[in-house]
Amino acid sequence: MASENYPFEIKVVELEGKEGLIKFPAFLRIGPKGYVLPEKFKHAATNIYNMEVRSSDVFVTSFPRSGTTWTQDMVWLIVSDLDYERALNIPLTERYAFLEFFSNFDDEMKKKLHDVNKDDKAKLKEFELLFKPGTEILETTPSPRFIKTHLPLSLMPRKALEAKVVYVARDPRDAIVSFYHLVNSMRFVNLDGDFKAFWNTVVNNIQPWTPYFDHVKEAWEKRDHPNMLFLFYEDMRKDLPSVVRRVSDFFGKEYNEEEIARLCDHLSFENFKKNPSVNYDLMKELGFMYADREFIRKGKSGGWRDYFDEEMTAEADKWIEENLRDTDLCFPSMQ
Ligand code: A3P
Secondary structure (H helix, E strand, C coil): CCECCECCCEEEECCCCCCCCECCCCEEEECCCCEEEEHHHHHCHHHHHCCCCCCCCEEEEECCCCCHHHHHHHHHHHHCCCCHHHHHHCCHHHHEEECCHHHHCCHHHHHHHHHHHCCCHHHHHHHHHHCCCHHHHHHCCCCCCEEEECCCHHHCCCCHHHCEEEEEECCHHHHHHHHHHHHHHECCCCECCCHHHHHHHHHCCCCCCCCHHHHHHHHHHCCCCCCEEEEEHHHHHHCHHHHHHHHHHHCCCCCCHHHHHHHHHHHCHHHHHCCCCCCCHHHHHCCCECCCCCCCCCCCCCHHHHCCCHHHHHHHHHHHHHHHCCCCCCCHHHC
């Protein structure tokens, strides 16, 4: 289905019956790397790819559960001259347009969610905003526009690197544990299988947004591009002030030590978890998530060890080794 406006072939694939997957009617495989995405993404792919990009645009991008939200708020504050007043009062979901969010739900899920909110005007408005394609929201968004996506670089707007792109990567074992918890915290999401099954879908490249390593490597290959900043979640956990300085430099901002300390305090896990602007409690209010689950969950590195048995650990080592063989990409947690 490659066309004049879209250079990649989009294949609809049936993955029904595969354990460890959300029960979507179908999935897509896109382009030479075969990225997997929910079927609804076919309604977004071309518009996103050809989106008009402004040089002042700011993209924050990642494989899901790699520290996107944390990076988004850090980037937003650094670019917005540390405007805490707005950061605390305007939810992150309004400060950033999420390019493909609406395509992560099939019609049945959307209808169930709509019905939960249909009698409450305010909630319905929030719900409808979440399902509005990011490209439409951005048409009327004043600059600088902040944009979230989990798409790999090749499926992002083709001119994205004419703007600024911040990519955050995380040890895949932790990202996948976190992803599994997120999927399990969503109402109306029908996941077939346990963590091991979920993990296997990632290694076998059938989980949405995989192949994981291609996703990360595409960004890593551009890390020296003047408009690309490549971050690791593990570095943010280990030394957030240094990362804040790097991000500030990238955006041409200068902050003193006191300002950096305040920002790091604002971004600390404890403060983040209780900050309604970023903690996605909205998702509970709108019925997407169960009330007793957390979007900002543990905030640790290496927690994957509690989920992997010996066989999975060995398999993960092999998977990582094979995929890092042809690259100088090296995760801080694997040094
Ligand atoms: P865990 O589930 O391992 O706790 P994303 O925003 O890409 O969905 O990533 C979510 C992950 O980032 C979650 O990981 C979440 O807890 C973690 N996270 C979010 N804010 C954080 C913070 N301030 N400090 C450390 N980790 C954070």
